[in-house]
Amino acid sequence: MKKQLICIICPRGCTLTAESGNGIKVSGNACPKGEKYAIDELTNPLRTVTSTVRVKNMPLTMVSVKTKDPIPKDKMAEAMKIIRATEVNAPIKIGDVIIKDVFGTDIIATKEINL
Amino acid sequence: MDIKNFDIVVVGGGPAGMAAAVAAYDSGITSVAIIDREPSLGGILRQCIHNGFGLHKLGKELTGPEYAAVYETEVAKRSIMVYYETMVTSVSADKTVTATNKNGILKIKAKAVILAMGCRERSRGALNISGTRPAGIYSAGTAQKLMNCEGFAVGKTAVILGSGDIGLIMARRMSLEGAKVEAVCELMPYSGGLTRNIVQCLEDFDIPLYLSTTVAEIHGKDRIEGVTIAKVDENRNIIEETKRYIPCDTLLLSVGLIPENELTMGAGITMDNVTNGAVVDQYRQTEQSGIFACGNVLQVHDLVDYVSDEAEIAGKSAAKYVKNQLEAGNTVKTVAGNGVRYVLPQKVDIKSSEDVSLFMRVTAPFGKVRFTAKSGDTLLATAVRLKAAPGEMEKITIKAEKLREITTEITLSLEEL
Numbered sequence: 197m198k199k200q201l202i203c204i205i206c207p208r209g210c211t212l213t214a215e216s217g218n219g220i221k222v223s224g225n226a227c228p229k230g231e232k233y234a235i236d237e238l239t240n241p242l243r244t245v246t247s248t249v250r251v252k253n254m255p256l257t258m259v260s261v262k263t264k265d266p267i268p269k270d271k272m273a274e275a276m277k278i279i280r281a282t283e284v285n286a287p288i289k290i291g292d293v294i295i296k297d298v299f300g301t302d303i304i305a306t307k308e309i310n311l
Numbered sequence: 312m313d314i315k316n317f318d319i320v321v322v323g324g325g326p327a328g329m330a331a332a333v334a335a336y337d338s339g340i341t342s343v344a345i346i347d348r349e350p351s352l353g354g355i356l357r358q359c360i361h362n363g364f365g366l367h368k369l370g371k372e373l374t375g376p377e378y379a380a381v382y383e384t385e386v387a388k389r390s391i392m393v394y395y396e397t398m399v400t401s402v403s404a405d406k407t408v409t410a411t412n413k414n415g416i417l418k419i420k421a422k423a424v425i426l427a428m429g430c431r432e433r434s435r436g437a438l439n440i441s442g443t444r445p446a447g448i449y450s451a452g453t454a455q456k457l458m459n460c461e462g463f464a465v466g467k468t469a470v471i472l473g474s475g476d477i478g479l480i481m482a483r484r485m486s487l488e489g490a491k492v493e494a495v496c497e498l499m500p501y502s503g504g505l506t507r508n509i510v511q512c513l514e515d516f517d518i519p520l521y522l523s524t525t526v527a528e529i530h531g532k533d534r535i536e537g538v539t540i541a542k543v544d545e546n547r548n549i550i551e552e553t554k555r556y557i558p559c560d561t562l563l564l565s566v567g568l569i570p571e572n573e574l575t576m577g578a579g580i581t582m583d584n585v586t587n588g589a590v591v592d593q594y595r596q597t598e599q600s601g602i603f604a605c606g607n608v609l610q611v612h613d614l615v616d617y618v619s620d621e622a623e624i625a626g627k628s629a630a631k632y633v634k635n636q637l638e639a640g641n642t643v644k645t646v647a648g649n650g651v652r653y654v655l656p657q658k659v660d661i662k663s664s665e666d667v668s669l670f671m672r673v674t675a676p677f678g679k680v681r682f683t684a685k686s687g688d689t690l691l692a693t694a695v696r697l698k699a700a701p702g703e704m705e706k707i708t709i710k711a712e713k714l715r716e717i718t719t720e721i722t723l724s725l726e727e728l
């Protein structure tokens with residue numbers, strides 16, 4: 197089976213062709229990351245989720261967060277539910293773990309919030 | 312009135328302003344000030360919470376606030392003066408910068424000025440959509456700021472007009488937040504955004520992208536209730552039979568960015584009416600000597616990485632100017648040839664001892680192309696790309712030794728292969 201994909205790893209956006217059969221053969225990638233992307237995409241597609249979490253002790257303030265590592269694409273909606281149900285207190289530093297262990301990774305802060 | 316003296320004043324503390332200030336400082340000019348109207352540095356990056364920043368420049372994928380923080384840390388490491396919550400109201404040709412803040416009026420006499428004011432979104436006033444003007448209509452950037460910085464839920468069902476990157480990113484953001492994005496409509500027959508954003512922001516969420524389609528009418532009294540969308544013909548006229556109603560409580564407009572150049576024009580600087588930014592040479596010096604420009608105020612960038620690169624050029628050049636080491640005597644013009652919408656810089660100093668990179672945007676999507684830079688019959692540089700799109704800035708570099716062969720203007724054009 198042949199499948200065409202657009203690599204989303206970098207802004208170059210190479211058009212990849214993945215041929216499955218005896219393993220997966222990838223062409224069209226300008227760098228090795230594209231091959232890994234195509235294989236992941238056909239077997240276990242992954243995405244980094246970014247969102248925000250309300251800062252409880254400051255009015256009208258959100259701290260931006262992300263999944264430290266990409267999570268399975270079909271878990272994005274569930275991860276968002278967990279993120280949306282969370283509130284934190286400032287001060288917060290970039291990299292602080294906001295929620296532990298969400299689909300195998302942590303949700304970490306991407307912005308510094310000082311009191 | 313407070314009067315100060317600095318060697319270099321940077322107007323705007325977004326990624327461009329920060330990188331320019333750091334580069335100027337590291338080139339040996341330590342009397343540097345950044346002025347920004349916001350209470351913190353970072354510019355528009357503070358609201359761009361998605362990832363995809365820094366892959367080229369820093370070799371890792373960061374979110375907007377993380378990318379900004381890298382540069383904020385660099386600024387903080389140096390004794391660069393930062394004026395927060397200070398609005399620059401004018402820059403004069405003699406390099407006096409006037410600003411206001413809660414302490415009153417501030418006047419800074421500078422030896423060089425770097426303009427880094429960024430861009431703003433085209434507002435709906437600039438668009439002619441018929442119908443009512445109810446609540447629930449936002450520019451995509453305003454919606455982004457409300458959601459990401461203040462936690463305001465923008466709406467439950469949305470239509471997005473314009474397929475630029477901000478619109479695409481907002482389509483994903485709203486979907487993740489549980490809203491339903493009914494459609495993204497794009498007037499042109501192709502998207503203005505990066506292909507990767509079409510994949511990860513639309514396809515991942517099954518959001519349809521309608522090309523050659525616009526919002527023909529807005530419905531609703533107090534709050535928007537729906538829009539009529541329609542296909543357009545090649546002259547961008549609405550095709551009546553294709554009109555179709557979509558209920559929604561939110562309409563986001565992502566219809567382009569305009570460099571914020573009131574100050575630039577106030578200083579009497581020559582503008583380029585295609586980029587809507589100043590005319591500059593490869594040092595990013597405008598036609599007003601000692602005034603430089605970089606980032607989105609000069610040309611709208613799709614990648615912040617290139618903003619930082621451009622700002623470093625401006626910062627280094629401004630430092631040279633202050634040290635009296637910047638000579639830009641012998642310049643030729645650059646010209647956009649076949650398939651090319653604009654070229655930046657608009658002028659090249661051919662005495663330069665360094666390679667010169669020319670940045671450009673193409674007029675329409677193309678398959679495999681070859682870019683060539685020529686001066687008369689002399690070939691200066693070529694580059695082959697598997698594809699080219701208006702949403703993606705292209706670059707071609709002319710080697711320093713080739714500059715010596717230049718006799719007349721440089722034309723950049725493409726041929727389809």
Ligand SMILES: Cc1cc2nc3c(=O)[nH]c(=O)nc-3n(C[C@H](O)[C@H](O)[C@H](O)COP(=O)(O)OP(=O)(O)OC[C@H]3O[C@@H](n4cnc5c(N)ncnc54)[C@H](O)[C@@H]3O)c2cc1C
Nearest residue numbers: 323325326327347348354355398399428429452606607615
């Ligand atoms: C609404 C919006 C959303 C965007 N979203 C994305 C995105 O999702 N992804 C992406 O890659 N790119 C995005 N961009 C592009 C992004 O702007 C650039 O990549 C980059 O941030 C440009 O940097 P800059 O420093 O040139 O401008 P900016 O980041 O806009 O910084 C300009 C700074 O100048 C200050 N300023 C302006 N005028 C004055 C004045 N008169 N006095 C004092 N200070 C002043 C502003 O407060 C601001 O801090 C977006 C742009 C906009 C407008």
Ligand code: SF4
Nearest residue numbers: 203206209210227230
């Ligand atoms: S294959 Fe490599 S160069 Fe091409 S888009 Fe993917 S990461 Fe970028």
